[in-house]
Amino acid sequence: MAKGPNAFRTISEAAEELGVPQHVLRFWETKFSFIRPMKRAGGRRFYRPQDVAVLNGVRTLLHSEGLTIKGVQKLHRDHGLAQVIAAGLGSNGSAKLAADIDYGALDQGARRLEGEARERLAFMLRDLTEVKSRLDGLLSR
Numbered sequence: 704m705a706k707g708p709n710a711f712r713t714i715s716e717a718a719e720e721l722g723v724p725q726h727v728l729r730f731w732e733t734k735f736s737f738i739r740p741m742k743r744a745g746g747r748r749f750y751r752p753q754d755v756a757v758l759n760g761v762r763t764l765l766h767s768e769g770l771t772i773k774g775v776q777k778l779h780r781d782h783g784l785a786q787v788i789a790a791g792l793g794s795n796g797s798a799k800l801a802a803d804i805d806y807g808a809l810d811q812g813a814r815r816l817e818g819e820a821r822e823r824l825a826f827m828l829r830d831l832t833e834v835k836s837r838l839d840g841l842l843s844r
Contacts, residue, residue, distance in 0.1 A: 760791030
């Protein structure tokens with residue numbers, strides 16, 4: 704039974720989909736800080752669809768475009784993750800997509816969203832801590 708397009712992939716499924724050995728994906732994780740699959744207990748990796756898109760971009764840049772590891776790192780540093788993903792989309796319109804995206808704004812938006820998400824989580828944690836204190840007080844009576 705085939706997985707849906709939004710299903711998580713194991714390292715073997717991601718490697719097969721990308722046409723690279725599993726050890727290459729593990730190696731790329733050490734060289735590219737932006738490759739961060741979800742890891743379960745025991746260290747088993749699960750790749751989200753966006754992780755596979757990033758890996759496809761890295762594969763395209765390294766194998767098809769001829770960039771070096773340092774070249775891909777610089778591209779990511781200068782233009783952000785969207786440029787790496789766009790490279791993996793191929794020639795079927797990705798050049799126009801890449802030209803139309805304001806990567807600086809995209810990266811700033813992502814950082815802002817991360818900051819807002821962090822603030823929301825901190826607020827929820829304070830609320831939960833307060834609720835726990837109240838429950839502890841009620842249970843100790």
